[in-house]
Amino acid sequence: MTSPEKKRKKKTTTNPSLKPSLLLPPTPQSTPNPDLPDDLLLSCFARVSRLYYPTLSLVSKSFRYLLASPELYQTRSQLDRTESCLYVCLSLPPDPNPRWFTLCRRPNQTLLTKKKKKKKKKQSSNLLVPITCPHSTPVRASFVAIGSDIYEIGGLVNGVPSSTVSVFDCRSHSWHQAPNMLVATEKPQAMAIDGKIYVRGAEHLHTPSICVIDSVLYLHHQGEFKWFDNKERDGRILQGLLYGLAGLPKFFSCSTTCSQIQLADYGGKMAVLWDRHDRSSDCKGRKVWCAVITLERRSSKEIWGRVEWSDDSEAVLEVPGSVAFVGVVAATL
Known part of the structure; x- marks a missing residue:
């Protein structure tokens, strides 16, 4: 007689005539995904x-x-x-060389920040991120952007007025030299209008912040936004800007805390940057803030501004010491 073990073995003996695929499920095999062409x-x-x-x-x-x-x-x-990409050049003492930053905005974020009770510290949706671009920026140089290039014009080199023009390629983050200006300028004011760069010497070292958007010059001076064009040479107030909820932060209107204000053409909108004391560090550090304002021309004598994005609870940059704006421009990438 056969033992039970031998009987069980006989029962489980496979028929060699049957195909393996009929007895066991097929073993899954990983098929490598084909590489997509770079184009x-x-x-x-x-x-x-x-x-x-x-x-x-x-x-x-x-x-x-x-x-x-x-x-x-x-x-x-x-x-x-x-798209427009905002670039900011800052002086951060004691470092003698200014540093470049770019505004990094997170996608799918609410444009207007409303006041809410915060249970935990909010993570900022927008930050000034440092970029690598080794270059010695002249003191008091002026900056304009045309396309994806930022032009650095004039300034002081070793205490002497300079006529040099350097170009920063925002795509490759590299510098190259451009033809010099005919006249050296210690404190130039440069503007880009219709793809052309216009440069003039500043009458004073401290001038109000200005920018040109769609051939209209915008200016911030003594707490007011004004605009000028060929027809309105005396300047008119930019209407519609409010302070507080759904507008610019309330502390923006306080001249005692905001030491610097910079304006820039941000793809047809106006970018506004300013700094103020960091109260969390006993006013030893500074914070840089940012807002984006859309512009609407309602008549030949009336332009309205609306705050599209601002965050009155979180700054875009915090520094332990002092900070000074060297240049703010927007390149097209």
Whole structure:
């Protein structure tokens, strides 16, 4: 007689004539995803807002390479998908060399921040992020942006007025020299109008902040925003700007805390940056704040401004010591 073990073995003996696929489920095999052509990836990336690029760069090394390539920005330009990117040059003593920052905005954030009771510290949605661009910026130089290039004009080099013009390529974060000006200027005021740069010497070292948007000059002076054009040479008040909820922070109107205010053309909107004491550090440090204002011309004598984005609870940059604005411009990328 056969033992029970032998009987069980016989019962489980497989028929060699049966195919293995009929007895056991097929073993799943991983099929490698085919690599997408770079041209296709560039076309996809160019259609996505730059706000998502930091997240996309985490996917793979090839993604990081393409997102940092000049070809991406050429594709964005060809597809008319360019965006304005704010660049800020700051002096941060005791460092003698000014440092460059860019405004990094998180996607899908509420544009207007409303006052709410905070149970925990809120993480800022917008930050000034430092960028690497080794370069010695002249003292009192002026800056303008045309396309993706930022022009650094004049200033003082070793205490002597300079006629040099340097260009910062925002796509590659590299500098190169441009032809010099005909006249050296110690404290130039430069403007870009219709793709041309106009430079004049400043009459005073301390001048009000100005910017040109759609051929209209905007100015902030003594707590007021004004605008000028060829028809309104005396200047008119920019209407509609409120302080407090759904407007500029209340402390913006306090001249005792805001020592500097800078304006810039931010893709047809007006970017406003200012600094004030950091009360959390016993006023030893400073905080830099930012707001974006949309502009609407309602008549030949009336322009209204509306605060599109501002955050009265979180600054875009905190520094332990003093800070001074050297230049604020917006490039197109």
